[in-house]
Structures are given as structure tokens and as C-alpha cells.
Amino acid sequence: MKGLFKSKPKTPAELVRQTRELLIYADLNSNPREAKREEKMAELSKLIRELKSILYGNSESEPVTEACTQLTQEFFKGNTLRLLIVCLPKLNLEARKDATQVVANLQRQQVQSRLIASDYLEANKDLMDLLISGYVLESDHMRKFFDYIQLPNFDIASDASATFKELLTRHKSTVAEFLTKNYDWFFAEFNSKLLESENYITRRQAVKLLGDMLLDRSNSAVMMRYVCSKDNLRILMNLLRESSKNIQIEAFHVFKLFAANQNKPPEIASILVANRSKILRFFSNFKLDKEDEQFEADKAQVIREIASLEPRDQP
Known part of the structure; x- marks a missing residue:
């Protein structure tokens, strides 16, 4: 008779309620050696995995809209999102990854054609500060x-x-402070793992993000430091040579910062002078599919800057 009487699946509301209770327990009890805590944290991990399964579906079924809606409403009604974010550092790695996916998915869930997460986060802006202190200001994370x-x-x-x-990109002053303090390791990782990734999507998204960061006025000091590096210039020139027009365009928006720098280090100027004919030939044929006055103006400025460079001896 074993297996004939299966336990009734938990409803989304029950899952959220039980998750909330265990998150409260995890928040209040931090002794990792307590046997009871270990048991409850394992149960919490299982519940978070079930929440993710409802939101994302699994190998056997797609997510059910009604269940996702119920789960979303219950999550925000009971302040469970706050508890989950607060307790992220206390979860094990797998549970943390599942929880991160749950939080990301909840932000996209619509209830009666409204993104319910937007209102919640607007009323609880400190949650972004919690996330930032956990991820941005602590370089290990x-x-x-x-x-x-x-x-x-x-x-x-x-x-x-x-x-x-x-x-x-969101909290500009905090990001500027972080990039200034962590410049060396951050851009070493950014360049080698993202801009020089073998994955096309990763390279494309990375060079777009790089442009967004460096073109932001809050990061002007970081931008000046970035465009004074010959290694950074080499990477951007390689991205300009990509077969993907999308990557070329995003790379151009960063490359123009190197060209526009009126205090180019000698090694930067030497590289641009040595490659002047190739660069000018490239930009003479570099066009967008649709007419864009700003792009054409930027390109003309880059061409003038490169053409006017004079060879000079390096110290």
C-alpha cells in the first residue's frame, strides 16, 4: 500500500506562509551548530526550491499563471520579500541561487496588469541599499x-x-565610490572575463554596460583612468574589429572617449598614430543602418582627433 497515499501538494499561499515562518526563524537564530537550526534551514531550502518551481516551471510542466499570481500576492502581502533579502547571507549557496531567481522572477510578475513589485520596492527603497551593501560594497560578493x-x-x-x-547603474554616487576604491581588480575581471569572453552575448552586454558606466558623469574620474590604459585601448580596438555590428557600435561609444581625451598618455597617442590609417579607413566606411545625426557627429569628431595627432617620442 506504500505510495498510495501521497501528501496533498501545498498551495502557493501555504508555501509562502511556511517560508515566511522559517525565514523569521533564520533571522532570529544564527547559531550554525544548533541541530534544530540545521534541520530548519534544510527545510527552508526545500521550500525556496518549490517556490522557484512554481514561478519557473520544471522539466514536466510550464508555470501556471494562476499559481504564480497567488504566490506573488502572498509574497508581497506578508512582507516575505524583505525577509528573503535580509536572510540571503544566511542561506547556503544553492538556496541563495534559488532565492535570487525567486526575487528576480517576482519583479516581473504582473497582477491585474500591474507590476506589483514596483509599488513594493518604491515603498521599501532601503531594500536596494541592503542588496548593494551585500553585493557592491563587499568586493568578495x-x-x-x-x-x-x-x-x-x-x-x-x-x-x-x-x-x-x-x-x-542605479545608485550613481555609491557606484562611483565603489569603482574608485575597487578599480584595479574590478576592471581586470571585467576586461578578461566579460569583454574578452568567448561568448558573443556576454561580450555584447559587457561593452554596452561599460559605455553606460563610463559615459555617466558620476564616473568621470573612473572614465579618465580607464581611457589612459593602453591595455584597455587594445581591447576596445579588437572589439571594433568584431564581425558583429552591434558590438562595433557599442565599442565605438567607448573608443570615442579615448580619442576625445585631450591629455592622452604618450603610449595611447603612439598606438593611435601607429594605427591611424587603419582607423581612419575603418571609420570612413562605418555607418549605421538608420541615419543618426549624433552618431555621425561623434564619428566626425573622432576622425578629426585621430587625423590631427602628431607623432611624439615616448619618455
Whole structure:
């Protein structure tokens, strides 16, 4: 008779309620050696995995809209999102990855054609500060994004990439401070793992994000430091040679910063002078599919800057 009496599946509301109770327990009890806590954390991990299964579906079924809606309403009604974010550092790695996917998915869920997460986050702006303090200001956590973005699992990689972009563009003054303090290791990782990745999507998203960061006025000091590096210039010139027009265009928006710098270091000027004929030939044929006055003006300025460079001896 074994197996005939299966337990009734939990409803979305029950799953959220039980998750909330265990998150409260995890928040209040931090002794990792307590046997009871270990048991409850294992149960919490299982519940979070079930929440993810409802939102994303599984190998056997697609997500059910009604169940997703119920889960979303219950999640925000009971303040469970806050608890989940607060407890992220206390979860094990697998549970943390599942929880991250749950949080990312909830932000896209619509209830009566409205993104319910938008209102909640607007009323709870400190949650972004919690996430930033956990990921941006602590470099050990931030480093992990460079690996998450390259994971073969598309959903995880996409969510990691979206979160990475959000963290580096949303809170401008905080980001500027972070990039200034962590410049060396951050851009070493950014260049080698993202801009020089073998994955086309990773390279395309990375060079677009790089442009967004460097062109932001808040990051002007970081931008000046970036465009004074010959290694950075080499990477951007290689991206300009890509077969992908999309990558070429995004690379151009960063390359023009090197050209526009009126205080070019001698090694930067020497590289541009040595490659002047190739660069000018490239830009003479470099056009967008649709007419864009700003792009043409920027390109003309780059051409003038490169053409006017005079050879000079390096110190």
C-alpha cells in the first residue's frame, strides 16, 4: 500500500506562509551548530526550491499563471520579500541561487496588469541599499557575478547579468565610490572575463554596460583612468574589429572617449598614430543602418582627433 497515499501538494499561499515562518526563524537564530537550526534551514531550502518551481516551471510542466499570481500576492502581502533579502547571507549557496531567481522572477510578475513589485520596492527603497551593501560594497560578493554571468544555465546567467547591470547603474554616487576604491581588480575581471569572453552575448552586454558606466558623469574620474590604459585601448580596438555590428557600435561609444581625451598618455597617442590609417579607413566606411545625426557627429569628431595627432617620442 506504500505510495498510495501521497501528501496533498501545498498551495502557493501555504508555501509562502511556511517560508515566511522559517525565514523569521533564520533571522532570529544564527547559531550554525544548533541541530534544530540545521534541520530548519534544510527545510527552508526545500521550500525556496518549490517556490522557484512554481514561478519557473520544471522539466514536466510550464508555470501556471494562476499559481504564480497567488504566490506573488502572498509574497508581497506578508512582507516575505524583505525577509528573503535580509536572510540571503544566511542561506547556503544553492538556496541563495534559488532565492535570487525567486526575487528576480517576482519583479516581473504582473497582477491585474500591474507590476506589483514596483509599488513594493518604491515603498521599501532601503531594500536596494541592503542588496548593494551585500553585493557592491563587499568586493568578495561582487567578484562572484563575473562567474555567475558565464554559467551555462541561461536563466541564472541572465538574472545575474541583469542584477549586475542594475547594481552598477542605479545608485550613481555609491557606484562611483565603489569603482574608485575597487578599480584595479574590478576592471581586470571585467576586461578578461566579460569583454574578452568567448561568448558573443556576454561580450555584447559587457561593452554596452561599460559605455553606460563610463559615459555617466558620476564616473568621470573612473572614465579618465580607464581611457589612459593602453591595455584597455587594445581591447576596445579588437572589439571594433568584431564581425558583429552591434558590438562595433557599442565599442565605438567607448573608443570615442579615448580619442576625445585631450591629455592622452604618450603610449595611447603612439598606438593611435601607429594605427591611424587603419582607423581612419575603418571609420570612413562605418555607418549605421538608420541615419543618426549624433552618431555621425561623434564619428566626425573622432576622425578629426585621430587625423590631427602628431607623432611624439615616448619618455
